[in-house]
Amino acid sequence: MKDITFRKILAGIIIVIFIIIIFSSKSVLEPLILSIVLSYILHPIVKRLVKRGMNRSIASLSIVLGILALFALIIVYVIPGIIKELMGILNNFGAFESFIQRIMDSVGYEKLPQYLKEVVNTTIFKIQGNLSTYLNSLFESIFNFAMKLPTYFLAPIFIYYFLSDKDFFIKKIKFFIPLRFRKKSLELGGHINRVIQGYFLSQVILSIIVSVLTFIALLIIGVKFPLVIAIINGIANFIPYFGPVIGYIPALLFALTQSVNKSIMVTIAFLIIQQVEANIISPKIVSDCTGMHPVEVMIVLLIGGHFFGTIGMVLSVPIAATVKISYKYIVRNMY
Template sequence: MINIKVNDKLKNSFKPMITIFTIILLFYFKFTRDVIFVFFMAFILSYFLKPIHLSISRNGKYKRLCAGVLVLTFFSAIIFVIMFLLPLIVRESNNIVGTLAVMEKYIQQINSKMESMRGNKLVQSVIINISSNSENYIKTQGEKIVNLLIKLGHSSLEYSIVPIVVYYILADSELIFKRLTMMISPNYRKVYKEIFSDIDRILSKYIICQFILCSIIAILTFIVLAIFHIKYPFLLALINGFFNIIPYFGPIIGAIPAILVAALQSHNKVIYVAIFLYLIQQIEGDLISPKITGEFVDLHPMVVLLLIIIGGKVGGFIGMVLAVPAGVILKILYEDINYYLF
């Protein structure tokens, strides 16, 4: 009888580790990676909608109905916005591909003009390296834009199940939580509930705050580009706002396309655009972000940089996006385990 209890405890203790290991293993297979990514999108969106769902179903009644109405309203609004903005995005994307081709020719012209400097081997070597790298980068970016649009079209069927998954996460969150607690040893279930509650609270705040910050950056970028009459302001603003989700590196990556397009239009405009984009990032980093995020993301900058580098090596762009929230979760786990168990 004692052996049976011990075996049950061992099984319950190893269940979470087996589950985590299985998810990590499956992530390395392309098919399961795509499926996991779809569920990950649904998970993020459900966290974003969770506060609204809780506010409209406070008494617990009609929880499923509220979840259904909320999901239907939210995704109907998204479809409406996509139908309205998609032609603009496609048109600006096609124009950017054309602009990249112009940039490629411009670099080739510069390279041909530098032929007169053949006498200086060092200068010639530097020029050849810069021009070839720039040309390769421009070709790659053009191909990436086209491939991204094609991939989004092919993946539309996969993404169509996201609203269904979001609905079930919102409607059955308590049931899902109970099922997860059954995987934990009874001796540690109370501790697990406390830790999960802390992680749930922090993740919810983090996701909503990142959405607000990225939206602010996108809006301010659009205003700056529109004021200086830079081409493709909407698409470039979306790119800058999207990449802002990655700390430190994201703002630099997101600003490069806008600066390149401005450089093609005017040498004076590119200086003003670069200055204003820098000011936007400084305002966001020093004033807006601390006010919105508060102290719940309390990680040292060196730790954040290390997490981003590791995340990039492990999971590419998605890894860089998930690096900081993963670090925050590990920090919560460390602090809560120390508090509750030691």
């Protein structure tokens, strides 16, 4: 008994040291976290392939090769388009100034009282400054990601082992759970796993659908930079309720610099996409997966966004769902 306890303590110390080393090295930490998240999302696909008779290692390798092939296609066909559109945004930055000037002319800027002119000038200066800062930070983020790209080549290796050796990692986790709590802990963990995994997988599918619909709509309308806007809208849709608004703003701004008619068409297109998402797809995802009321979802989104920004809004719903499931499970087993 003492020997088992000593081995558990020793193993725990080794794991803590390993975690500290990992967290002290950002170059390893980022691809590791990405690999864990992707493995978590992709596991149901591996599970389905294994059920159909495929060897787990082969199924995991097939998934990794599929990801690499998709990544290669993105680099060859999508990234050049994104770079071209981003450069176009920089070159067309003057269009925003022309648009603002047209608005000023339409409201009779020269006839405004001096104090109102100062307010308008200050507002315009802030808008231009914010746009410039946003674009600079966007290009800086892209450059930093490109510089870190070699370290992300570790990700496929991590993903393969997380998927193929899932049972090994679960066995190691079980080792640290006391025997008397093990059954109930695994039962609770299984329930949380199904909910969160379903939520993230559904959100990924939803974001892809929204990106494709947005790209097609903007292409038909003739709005500039449809690919960049579609990607922004798809990523923003990871945030329930608030995501569509975040994705709509850049589309509206670019449409306004072209014509009022295009901005109206963009608004109608986004409303249709948002209605399809909000009334058909999203309620099933959030309610069925998390069991949370829409009001609860909005509250945790506001709290997550306030304390942790965009990441907080993305992760607040699954974290809140985990807490709620755990609380209900503990109360049900106590009384």
